[in-house]
Amino acid sequence: MDVKALREQFPILNQEVNGHPLVYLDSSATSQKPVSVIEAVNEYYRQDNSNVHRGVHTLGTRATEKYEGAREKVRRFINAGSTAEVIFTRGTTTSINTVAYSYARTNLNAGDEIVLTPMEHHSNIIPWQQAAKATGATLKYVPLQSDGTFTLDDIRETITDKTKVVAVTHVSNVLGTVNPIKEVAKIAHENGAVIVVDGAQGAPHMKIDVNDLDCDFYAFSGHKMCAPTGIGVLYGKRELLEEMEPVEFGGEMIDFVNLYDSTWKELPWKFEGGTPIIAGAIGLGAAIDFLSDVGLDNITAHEKKIADYAMAQLRSIDGITIYGPEERAALVTFNLNDVHPHDTATALDSEGIAVRAGHHCAQPLMRWLDVTATARASFYLYNTEEDIDRLVDGLLKTKEFFGDVF
Template sequence: MNPEIKSYFPILNQEINGHPLVYLDSAATSQKPTPVIEALKEYYESDNSNVHRGVHTLGNRATEKYEGAREKVQQFINARSTQEIVFLRGTTTAINLVAQSYGRANVEEGDEIVITYMEHHSNIIPWQQLAKERGAVLKYIELEEDGTISLENVRAAITDRTKIVSMVYVSNVLGTMNPVKEVAKIAHEHGAVMMVDGAQAAPHLKIDVQDLDCDFFAFSGHKMVGPTGIGVLYGKKHLLEAMEPVEFGGEMIDFVGLYDSTWKELPWKFEGGTPIIAGAVGLAAAIDFLQEIGLDEIEKHEHHMAAIAMDKMSAIEGLEIYGPKDPAKRAGIVTFNLKEVHPHDVATVLDMSGIAVRAGHHCAQPLMKWLDVTATARASFYLYNDESDIDRLVEGLRSAKEYFSDVF
């Protein structure tokens, strides 16, 4: 990866607690490059207006940028049409929309919803609530010992009673890259639809929703060098057309009478109220930035970083790494624990050296239970990280181990 990439991220040019910042928390949120920051600045300084409604110049320019962003997203994930691209607040909102709209209309008592133990809470709770409401059965696909999924276990979990299968493409804890294309095929053989949580995949992998043949795909801008508050739901057109909106108000209506109303066509019927205009503009700039570097190059770089990190971290006595041992089976996420040291304490000591990692249950408590831990520490790498960041992390972990050995 070009070492000059880091220079595009102004936030990285600072010291934390007297040390140069090493940011290893991109799985939570990524940093933003200058082109994205400038795109937001330019929009607010030159084009700020509401979209679709006005006929004045600013309104037309804002609408052009907003809908242009939709076209960019369509091309980025290879959707068939911009009508299949819905702008929402993020992955969480997208999954909730599918659960509340498609799920309520199609899941009945005794039907099955199938997910995995490695899901983020945002891909568990909506299905829990739907199952309770509809009297459905929520089932979990068993994991292998290394935190991967076998197609044999997928076939054992999905039956003719299954209506929805929802699965993370890349685990935010284990880094596991799941075979969502093959799972979608199995789901379709049983008449079920496939929802993919792509929050950790879209920033790092080249996405082709037609090749995956998933029915729904969700991702968030802030994890892929874009702004917070903007996300995307992709859905196959015929499914979205049959779904009812769950949020009502301006912008999503066609005609409002005293006692009844009709909705706009796709995708606007799901975008009630003033949409996330600046967020879409920033997301378009983020896509341009990532595509200029190349998603294949980013994926290759992250596999390389994960391999080096796992090799060097494994040399620290008492440090346990979770997830697949083969770096080719995981994204740039390394989750770990230091024996007899709480991960919050590890993260605090690392922060004193200017190293930012995440500690806690990572919004994945069922997975923590499966791992038989209450919490873990997590280092997540992205395109702006290099081997020197790994060396700083390893040095910080050795210091943390020494410090707590002296304390206890």
């Protein structure tokens, strides 16, 4: 994998920020886009712009073919059994909310349990809080080990025959913890529960096989995997999606409309009310082509190399605290001495280095870590060891500056 050649496919990386070459270390928030994705979206708007499914004219036909072609690309990318199991949404948040609203509110009752972990993104906590309030179900949390992981014994002790939903992230956006989804799914199913996986940080970085994982629902966002913003996917097992009611009603998702009642289209379209995110879906299809050409195994191996190098180099800095397990995905979350992470991020930005600072939409996890916020450097296929060297140099300058101030 020629990373330097790959970087040339990302025009945004070829710029200076504050007088320094840009080092982009915020891909967990959103990834950058290659030329092929930018051109695919541009081509749709320049040549094919039309609504889908509704028209028989040439532009409508071409747009529909590209839109539904993107759905087939997603199906292959995650090894779903059918395109009927691939729902286009606005992103991971919308996907999880769809399950929490449509599936959970119909199937949960007072006394049932929803099992989460403290490492979840807010998007995989708040929808379940609302579902619990609406149904009388109870929220339970799997305890975490000191390094920010959980054991399968932790899972077995938390999930009971009262558990109806297990909602867990594939990869923590703060700790970098990679959770054993296949094993958790087995335990959930043994207890009669369904498992909902937040794959926002999983799908961009590793091969996903929803059949092998045996997850009931898997949600992810395009913008974290080289696609445009505003497009995402909800995978669901067909038998579950068939039983679920739509959560948005209007055009496109209907079959017949009468004055006092209506019927819905078949899957997947009954969940895609209104004009869909056509350009976004086409861009997602182009991103999948790009990632598939590079090879997900190559991306995973490269990211592990970068993450290992980053951990080793950051540990050489006195006064730095790194959060999360030794074995991790492609990110490092840290704090530097008594410097507020927002100050750390601002100082790094002055050197052209983009990192994330804050609670990362994971306030319960921040409380578990006993911090209010952290800084996070996250990596993707276009990052290099030189980027890490720049980060370390920037942190040393930050430490020196704030050491003089205080």
